[in-house]
Each structure stands twice: as C-alpha cells, then as structure tokens.
Amino acid sequence: xxxxxxxxxxxxxxxxxxxxxxxxxxxxxxxxxxxxxxxxxxxxxxxxxxxxxxxxxxxxxxxxxxxxxxxxxxxxxxxxxxxxxxxxxxxxxxxxxxxxxxxxxxxxxxxxxxxxxxxxxxxxxxxxxxxxxxxxxxxxxxxxxxxxxxxxxxxxxxxxxxxxxxxxxxxxxxxxxxxxxxxxxxxxxxxxxxxxxxxxxxxxxxxxxxxxxxxxxxxxxxxxxxxxxxxxxxxxxxxxxxxxxxxxxxxxxxxxxxxxxxxxxxxxxxxxxxxxxxxxxxxxxxxxxxxxxxxxxxxxxxxxxxxxxxxxxxxxxxxxxxxxxxxxxxxxxxxxxxxxxxxxxxxxxxxxxxxxxxxxxxxxxxxxxxxxxxxxxxxxxxxxxxxxxxxxxxxxxxxxxxxxxxxxxxxxxxxxxxxxxxxxxxxxxxxxxxxxxxxxxxx
Numbered sequence: 274x275x276x277x278x279x280x281x282x283x284x285x286x287x288x289x290x291x292x293x294x295x296x297x298x299x300x301x302x303x304x305x306x307x308x309x310x311x312x313x314x315x316x317x318x319x320x321x322x323x324x325x326x327x328x329x330x331x332x333x334x335x336x337x338x339x340x341x342x343x344x345x346x347x348x349x350x351x352x353x354x355x356x357x358x359x360x361x362x363x364x365x366x367x368x369x370x371x372x373x374x375x376x377x378x379x380x381x382x383x384x385x386x387x388x389x390x391x392x393x394x395x396x397x398x399x400x401x402x403x404x405x406x407x408x409x410x411x412x413x414x415x416x417x418x419x420x421x422x423x424x425x426x427x428x429x430x431x432x433x434x435x436x437x438x439x440x441x442x443x444x445x446x447x448x449x450x451x452x453x454x455x456x457x458x459x460x461x462x463x464x465x466x467x468x469x470x471x472x473x474x475x476x477x478x479x480x481x482x483x484x485x486x487x488x489x490x491x492x493x494x495x496x497x498x499x500x501x502x503x504x505x506x507x508x509x510x511x512x513x514x515x516x517x518x519x520x521x522x523x524x525x526x527x528x529x530x531x532x533x534x535x536x537x538x539x540x541x542x543x544x545x546x547x548x549x550x551x552x553x554x555x556x557x558x559x560x561x562x563x564x565x566x567x568x569x570x571x572x573x574x575x576x577x578x579x580x581x582x583x584x585x586x587x588x589x590x591x592x593x594x595x596x597x598x599x600x601x602x603x604x605x606x607x608x609x610x611x612x613x614x615x616x617x618x619x620x621x622x623x624x625x626x627x628x629x630x631x632x633x634x635x636x637x638x639x640x641x642x643x644x645x646x647x648x649x650x651x652x653x654x655x656x657x658x659x660x661x662x663x664x665x666x667x668x669x670x671x672x673x674x675x676x677x678x679x680x681x682x683x684x685x686x687x688x689x690x691x692x693x694x695x696x697x698x699x700x701x702x703x704x705x706x707x708x709x710x711x712x713x714x715x716x
Contacts, residue, residue, distance in 0.1 A: 275421075276302065277674040279345040286422030289691040291414035291431065292324075292473075292493040295658040297689045304404040307346045309393055312339055313412040314355035314362070315376060317383035319628045320473025321494045322639045323432035323673035324413035326444050328355070329364035330367040330642075331417055337422030339371065346409060354388055379621040380476070381534055381571045385410040388535055390538050396611040399540055399567055400604035414493070427676050427692040430645075431488050434462040437475075437496040437636050438468065448694035450651030450709070453484040453495045461644065467500035469509075475631060476572040487706075489657040502632050507575055507585050512592050515584060519552040522582045529574035529586045535567050537620060539611040542567040544574045546588035551589055559602075565593040566604035573622060578630060649711040651695045655680055656705065660687030663705055671699045673709060680707065 284299035312335070316324040327335065335353075343351040353366050354376045363373050374392050376382050382391075385403060388410065390396050395406040403410055418428050429449055433456060436442035440461025447456065447491070453470065457463065470481040473494050484495070498504050529544040536542050542564050550556040568590040573577070575585035597603075614620070629636045656662035663680035673679055675696040682688025693709055700715055701708035 274341055276345040278293055279341065279423075279649065282422050282425075283419055284689055285413075286418065286420045286427045287431070287490070287692055288415065288422055288428055289490050289658040290412065290414055290688055291418060292491055295489075295491040297658055297660060297687060298411065298419065299407055299689070300550070300687070301404075301411070302342065302345065304346065304409055306407060307404065307409050308349045308407045309409075310339065310343045310351040310352045311374075311385075311388060311392060311408060311410045312351070312416055313383055313385060313388060313410050314353050314366075315383035315388065316413070317356075317379075317624065318476055318494070319380075319624065319631065319633050320436045320638060321434045321474050323434050323444055323493055325359060325362050325639060326392055326642050327417050327432065328359070329365050329449050330418075330557075332365040332371065334420040334432055335413065335416050336369040336578065338416050338423060341423060342411070342416075348409070352392060354392055356382060371608040375622065378624050380573070380624050380627050381569070383643060384534060384569050384571065386540075386569070387534060387538055390613060392458075395655075396539060398608060399606040413635050427678075427690075427696040428490055429676060429692050430594070431492045432455040433488060433489060433492055434494045434640065435496075436494070436640055437498050438463055438465045438635070439497050440464055441643075442637045442640035445643055446645040447488045448493070448646060448648050448651055449490060449657070450653040450694055451488045451632065451646055451648050452652070453486050453488065455482055455646065455648065456488075456495050457497070457649065458641070463497045465497065465499040468478060468497045469502075469505045470498050471496040471498065475633060476503055476577075476627075477570055480505060487652050487654065489654055491657065498632075503577060504530045504631060507577055507583075507588070510588070511586065512588050518549050518582075519548050519584060519589075520672060521579060523548050523552060523580060523584060525549060526581060528579045528581065530575045531620065532579035534570055534571050534573055537614045537617040539613050540567045541606075544568070544590070547593065548586055548589060551593070562593060562597065563602065563604070563606070565590040565597065567606075568594070577605060578622065578627065605703070612636075631672075635699070640710055648695060650697075650700075650708065652678070652708050653691060653694065654706045655691065657691065658687075658689055663688060663691045665702050667699050667707070668701075669699050669702055672712070673699060679709075
C-alpha cells in the first residue's frame with residue numbers, strides 16, 4: 274500500500290493520536306524523508322494500562338499495521354519502544370514478528386522527544402517536530418486504530434482504564450460519547466467519601482469535581498482520587514494565587530529546573546527563571562517567557578515531586594502559553610546544537626517512587642480487561658482532535674447506523690470525520706456535540 278492510499282484510509286476512519294492532543298494521524302503519515310518509525314509503548318502515566326493490554330492481546334494486528342505504515346513512509350526500520358518491566362508484552366510482540374527497543378521504568382519515558390533521543394541519539398529541535406530528525410511516532414492505541422482502519426473500520430471506541438479509588442478497577446472497550454459516570458458504575462463506584470475524577474492520567478489529565486465528562490478518541494483513563502490528596506490540591510489551585518505566592522514563596526532553589534525532563538534532553542527550559550519572571554515584571558524578557566513553549570507539562574517540576582515550596586511551574590506554563598498565543602507569539606527558537614544533560618541518567622524519576630510520592634501505590638496498577646461497554650445513548654463532542662471542530666452531517670430525528678459518518682471537518686481545515694458509536698436516532702445537536710439514542714429508548 275502506498276502512502277496516499279494509507280493516508281486516505283486513516284483519514285476516512287477518523288484516526289487521531291489516542292491519549293494525547295488528538296493530532297490527526299493522516300497528516301503525520303504524510304511526512305517524507307523518514308527513516309525510523311517508533312511505536313510509543315512506554316505507557317508511562319501511573320495507573321493507565323490499556324496499551325499493555327493491546328500489546329498482549331492484539332500483537333499480530335499491531336505488528337501488521339506497523340509494517341504497513343513503515344512501508345508507506347519508506348522508513349528503514351520500525352521499533353516498538355517499551356519498558357523493560359513489560360515482559361509479557363515484549364514476548365507477545367516479538368512472537369508476532371515485531372522488533373523491540375527497551376527503556377527504563379521512569380517517568381516520563383513516553384514523552385516522544387525523550388524517546389526519540391534515547392532510541393536514535395537524535396534530538397528534535399526546540400519547537401520542532403520529530404519529522405525534522407527523520408522520525409514518526411505513534412502510540413499503541415493509535416497504531417491499533419490504524420490497523421482497524423486498514424480493515425475498513427472507523428474509530429468508534431476507546432480503550433479506557435478505570436482505576437484509582439474504585440471498587441473493581443479494570444480496562445473497558447468504550448463507545449465514544451459514553452458518560453464517565455457509566456464507567457464508574459461498572460467499576461463499583463468510588464471507595465472514598467470525597468472523590469475527585471481524572472480524565473486521563475494523574476500527572477497530566479484534567480481534574481473534575483463531578484464525573485460529568487464523556488469518553489472521546491483521546492480518552493485513556495477515568496481515575497478516582499481522594500479530595501484530600503496532593504494531586505487534587507495542585508491541580509485545582511488558583512493559578513493567579515500561585516503567581517502571587519511565587520513572589521514570596523519561591524526560593525529560587527532551582528529544583529524545578531533540576532527535575533525538568535525537557536531540560537535533561539538539553540532544551541533551554543529553566544522553570545525557576547519563568548517563576549521569577551512571573552513574580553517580578555522586570556525579569557520578564559521575551560527569551561525567558563518563550564521558554565514555556567518547551568514545557569511538556571509532565572508535572573515533575575511541581576510540589577508533587579520537585580518544588581519544596583509546594584508551587585507548580587507547570588500550571589504557570591499552561592497559563593503563559595495560552596497568553597503568549599493570544600498575543601500572536603509562537604514557539605520560535607534559533608537552531609542550535611543540543612546535547613542531553615550529562616547528569617540525565619542520574620536524575621530520572623523511577624515510576625514506583627513517583628507513585629509512592631503521589632499516594633497511588635495502594636491502587637491496582639494493571640487491572641484486568643472487563644469487556645465492551647453497552648450503552649443506549651452517547652453524547653459525541655464535535656471536537657475530538659487537534660484542529661477545527663466537526664460540522665454535523667445529520668439532523669435531529671435522523672436514524673444512523675453505527676460507524677456512519679455523522680460530522681466532518683470544515684473544508685480545508687485540520688480535522689477528521691466523526692462516526693456514530695451507536696446505532697440509533699439523533700436526538701440532540703448542540704454547538705459542540707450531538708446525542709444519539711438507541712431506537713426505542715428516546716424520551
């Protein structure tokens with residue numbers, strides 16, 4: 274299969290980066306001058322294990338899809354990059370004919386900038402993309418969806434780990450648009466009296482007071498943590514208050530920069546200087562503020578790991594990036610030679626130590642697969658990818674089949690089609706979503 278045929282099938286199936294920002298995969302697969310295709314199988318966020326399940330149970334499909342993509346890219350090699358501790362997963366991939374590259378059990382091993390440097394020895398330029406160094410990266414679920422696309426199946430499901438403080442944690446195959454509350458019921462409900470809910474992993478996923486969100490193409494976890502945990506405290510703290518605190522609380526100890534995973538690959542990112550600049554306007558130079566674009570938001574800089582004063586440079590960087598983009602300022606950096614920090618091997622953060630620090634060690638890390646979720650209604654957000662939201666191609670009252678295209682991106686815009694994850698009747702269309710209800714369950 275050539276590249277144009279592959280990209281067409283992947284686009285038509287609505288494949289986007291699963292578990293990340295949701296970048297449309299067909300665009301990434303149009304890259305040229307690629308010699309290495311990497312499958313990001315590190316799954317480094319604590320408590321998430323859907324990719325591991327897929328490697329154990331869908332290895333043949335994954336390897337076949339990887340070979341098809343490698344051929345279309347014209348790449349010389351393809352490697353599944355996974356942690357040394359994933360013994361069963363490695364065995365399954367190798368038995369299916371896959372080539373494996375093993376990395377250590379540290380966080381964030383799944384950052385593609387870090388992974389590319391560790392596997393190839395090349396460093397993606399600051400503000401650049403992997404294709405600049407001849408590499409394309411997809412994660413495991415994205416590759417699974419590519420394999421399904423080659424078989425003619427659109428993306429209508431996500432593999433979701435439901436875990437943390439729940440009675441029966443597990444992995445479910447979930448129709449897009451399923452309420453998170455439905456999954457929590459299947460997992461027996463929270464075991465804590467004051468639950469908070471995470472849409473994704475504990476280090477990077479958004480936190481919710483109520484489980485009022487829905488599963489999308491980028492969903493990989495629904496986790497529960499107690500309201501008195503440090504995780505909740507940091508992720509719900511008012512950023513303006515934190516910036517005010519930085520004026521008197523930040524001691525410029527440099528520990529956030531010492532821990533910074535992007536600083537360790539050699540990027541010119543110094544979170545302590547950004548914190549100083551946010552506290553003192555006279556320190557706000559363009560060069561310092563623009564560093565925020567280099568932040569991967571891995572969260573190691575915060576009091577969850579590094580900051581002794583309980584601040585969160587990550588959350589400051591999130592606000593700063595949004596403000597800079599609002600002023601028309603983007604991630605432009607001069608080209609330079611980049612080398613990893615000489616102390617990087619000694620500053621890596623072991624996953625088990627991080628889990629202990631986060632108060633997550635007591636929770637089941639690799640729960641069992643518990644089956645496919647059956648629903649009688651879905652609420653499909655029209656933006657499940659990076660780019661423009663989709664426009665409905667159906668109207669209220671229309672009857673649709675599972676897998677039917679129900680929304681498409683605007684002409685010429687970045688995006689992919691959205692397919693019905695449930696056969697039924699369209700019962701509601703809002704500015705940002707559409708609802709499909711099973712026939713006989715309306716009203």
